[in-house]
Amino acid sequence: MEKRATIKDVAEAAGVGVATVSRVLSGGSASPRTRERVLAVAAQLDYRPSALGRNLRQRRTGGMGLLVPDLTDTFYAQFAEGVLACARSAGEPVVLGSTGGDPEQEAELIGMLLEQSVDRLIAVPSGDEDTWAPAVRAGMTVVFADRLPARPFSEDDDPAAAAVNDLMLLDGLAAPPPAAHRPPELPSVLADDRAGIRTAVRYLRGLGHRRIAFLGGPGHDRRVAAFREAVGAPVDEELVVFGTGSRDSAYAAASGLFQSRPDLSAVVAGGNVLGEAAVLAARELDLRVPRDVSLVMYDDVPWAELCSPPLTVIAQPGRDMGYRAAELVLRSGGRRARSVVLPTELIIRGSCGPHR
């Protein structure tokens, strides 16, 4: 339990002032002669500047926060790995929180990060914009990933319209809404849900499917909107069902869907937890995939190949998304960073067949 050398120790041992040591170590100006000596002494004392002192002085903690709903959702695990990879190569710490998809826990974690003076945050948001207001007000650099926070409810605001609006924004087709009082859009890293869903729906259509269901979870607003758009015409509302995020509720939703609508012939699962539930529920009800029902799952995960038949999926680059998000939040020391939309890919395996 030896105590670490401080900058003062180095200064004394090198016969210089602490200011000089600090400058040498952080790349300020110094004569080659002193620089060399300071460096030598620092190495010899095994000196490592304490982040504590620095953080206090600069009134900010280095590194970044990372908030995801659930690490056991493989997509978020991949995403987190991407963030960690970038942070590691930058030598920055990552403070992780898992929200369980609960806005309240999310708010608490934001509070905790504020207390820690973590001023950079990557988040897969669960709460709405009100939840995020404190973070933004405190001047945090926030990068959202995978989804955007919902708008808080207000009577002149229609959630469905809002989601469609987000889609339009992605395409640059529409100007931002009359954002007079709304906070400026924060940078984000999203997958191209619209194209992904559209491709999947078209693929199923091409196989002859007409009654296609969507199995969604929290935060899948944009995906549902894209689904509605891709299906076109009035969507059969019974074919759009939601789970709350837990595996149990996903299973219940899937099972309920299959039972209430035996006439459906294809399902698009909005995420891998939903996909898992769909496979399980189908098996439980003796529905054969893809003979009785075709299945496309959002997210490519290692176990998609293990199923039999292996699952046809809409792959989004989880790891890349994480890496990009971390880059954004680090680099954007300047100002507003541009948002990023990454492409998805339909990977055809064996869980979709022709409509019978």
Added chain:
Amino acid sequence: MEKRATIKDVAEAAGVGVATVSRVLSGGSASPRTRERVLAVAAQLDYRPSALGRNLRQRRTGGMGLLVPDLTDTFYAQFAEGVLACARSAGEPVVLGSTGGDPEQEAELIGMLLEQSVDRLIAVPSGDEDTWAPAVRAGMTVVFADRLPARPFSEDDDPAAAAVNDLMLLDGLAAPPPAAHRPPELPSVLADDRAGIRTAVRYLRGLGHRRIAFLGGPGHDRRVAAFREAVGAPVDEELVVFGTGSRDSAYAAASGLFQSRPDLSAVVAGGNVLGEAAVLAARELDLRVPRDVSLVMYDDVPWAELCSPPLTVIAQPGRDMGYRAAELVLRSGGRRARSVVLPTELIIRGSCGPHR
């Protein structure tokens, strides 16, 4: 971007000294009268003490570090969720690092945590005891989970014997080795690998299997030792193969095993990544599970049920292990905490059949 109120602001507004404010907020003694006023003012100013100042003063960062090899390994994701759950309920931050199973990266991350003055660390170690020496020397409270760091190589030290030794320790059957110069054992949270493997091997034996292979990964020393012990007699060394931790190498190991020893009738996979590889390799080689080969996988993960047939697994309570580890590292503010060994459970599904 408002700036936060400091303790000084509160002191002035309440007409008391900063020391008093600090005492009130951290539960020291104060007259009810002032306590009330300070609390009121603090609430009104929305004051939250900055962790920065406190950390510097106490020369330590709160919270804990968490080092795992790979979050996309579902077991580690479950484990991390457990740690996060405990940390969240304690209001403590968690600094996460993913080592990729690489001792070098692990060492770097330890260095980073040291720099941050994080003095509590939960780790699934990849490096050996030498890798961990700096952390211990610096006085960190370290809790290992899932496995223990390997002993560094020395000629009078036999790794196999060491692993067996660890097993004995678990049972409390043997006194610790002559640890004269060895650091004292650190607290840890482990699953009862020995019993788990033993149960699985006996189960396979009971089904008539005689040529049982073990498919291991890094850090599975204790599991291999348990396997050897459970199989008894001289083990056919060709039936014990290892991957390096990546999915590719796991697949290669599994595939190689199946090809080189078509006579084997059962496989115990030492972890879920290995199990995944085994399923994939078996399918690729047209081996039917469980007709041609029976499979037991260490780790219960949601997708084990999705396989067809669903996988028979040795479940270890990943989430609980994480929660317990976090409790240990937090509560053991005192001194050496006792290690914990949690039970495993053989969950019989459909991947094992009688030997033909």
Added chain:
DNA sequence: AACCATGATGGAATCGTTTCCATGGAGAAG
């Protein structure tokens, strides 16, 4: 020769908290 610009250097202030210590007042015991 006097002066100025430049660059290296160290002292000291600062960040926000906790904690040590001295002070002062009130109540109890003599």
Added chain:
DNA sequence: CTTCTCCATGGAAACGATTCCATCATGGTT
């Protein structure tokens, strides 16, 4: 009434870094 004790209280010193600013030396210019 005096003295002793105890407790609430506030001032000030840490903690370890960064950074402002004044100082000093050096070398070039007029």
